[in-house]
Amino acid sequence: MTSSNSLTNKREHLFRRLALLTVITIYLVIIAGGIVRSTGSGMGCPDWPRCFGRWIPPTEASQLPPNYQEIYGAKLKGEIEFNAAKTWIEYVNRLVGAFSGLLVFALLITSISYLKKDKRVFYGSLLSFILIGLNGWLGSRVVATELAPYLVTLHMLLAILVVFALLYVMTVSYGGHIKIEPITGSKAWVNQILLWTMILSVIQVLIGTQVREAIDEVIQRIGYTERHRWIDSLDYRFYIHRTFSLIILAFHLAAIYQLRKHSRETGLLSRLTNALIALVVIEILSGMVLAYFAVPAIAQPIHLTLAIVILGIQFTALLLLNADRLIKNQAVHLPHYSKV
Template structure:
């Protein structure tokens, strides 16, 4: 019996080490996805979406030019139709878009490495984690293909919104896979009002997703208004954004109220405040900064540096909501999807 116990311990140590490697790699991968969302916001805010008018190459080369002298003399004829009137080469916008693509490739490699790590760690113990990381790998490939369609469609709003939606799905899949790997090693506090809190979280997550996607459409309207009114009237853009902007502002108030209610219900439902309560506190901090950035955009003439921050904070809040939901329903959600050993 002692021999068997020692054998189990010797087997568990490599498994625990591999599990730690998977979780660390998963965190780095999720962080990289958030960085890509931030960079995507920078691309949008700086108008660099067509900085590389072709795909996967950039101005016909794998390493984009840094000076106009590196382009063919007739480059305006070749690429002018796709540059939406911005026929003159802009090295800064070209390299912002190119860096966006490079980070996308890096994330593809990280997601694939996460899949390999999950395969060697969890294939015999929990095939769901392996399946999820494989799905994330496929989604990253699909996201890359969508990126090419965004370019070929000359930044069509529907393609941009779909591109954002797939990014959110990738975040959800990876968060679930990593959270599931903690199933046996993390203990959460006892919660008395778990059912109604889970329902509130679900509703709030749907609202947040809708708000993020609506925000991408508002961003498209900002581009149109800025083109028509020019930089000199920047502080007056908000008055000309129409109904979608007002709807976006209205839902931000509802989302703030919903997250505040989540915090209140967690606070009164938990006696020993541990993981869930700390995550809820961070959720309120992120939501608060998100609201401040939104108000600053509306009343300070849409500062470019705030636009990608505002988007990334919204996606970060959504991720925290999802983690809290998973922890609240840890036993039911993870066990119901458990694969046979």
């Protein structure tokens, strides 16, 4: 019986580590996607799943068919001359995406051991696998439609849902292995503020994808060399995004205040609150850098990734806030941190 329990514990330990690695990898996919967008490499590979008809992309124009300009000219968005850097940026993005898919599949397989103990872990892993598969297919449609704006936005929304599904699975599987401090008073108001903060943050991210589309439109009109004119040339989408950020900030401050007010001990929830404070400040600063320093390419993926990390923290905090209902038949208030 002891041997059986030991084997089960090892499997669950492996699952938790794999869940954490998968979440980190998904964030790397988002970073890679942000780099693709910031460098204008979305059509660096004009076909899918191959790249210029090859499984290993070319590194120079001589490796392409003599008439490659006629074949791929329209899809290259006006860049008739082959650009190896953009091709490989897009290709690496695809590789990271494929690797994340394999990890999610491995997570689904290892979650089978939870079927008897907690079926939510298995079904959450199954949902993650379905969502990432759907998003992979959607990525192919983004290429096929030459970066259709509505598909780019939907692609981002699905990526956020994948993050939420994986964080749910990870949080449930870590139940009983982390210290979650008790919350004093009624949690109803805290839950509502945190939930609305998360919803508004998702909307803000999606508006941000529209701002990026507006930047692409400006680039087509005035070109890459006029980067200092991009912000001044943007339409209403940028101003909605900028104004909406003030609302997001107000909700964050209210959520942080409520979490601080109802938390009397130091634990994981307190640590997440501290991280949320720091990341919101950095996110605001990165937005200011984009607006006032001619949209530097390096700041764009940082701004996007921070937004998704903040969403992940909000969602995890919401789960931990309701740990008494989320984690069944497991101790959640531990005297110390267990080895995970």
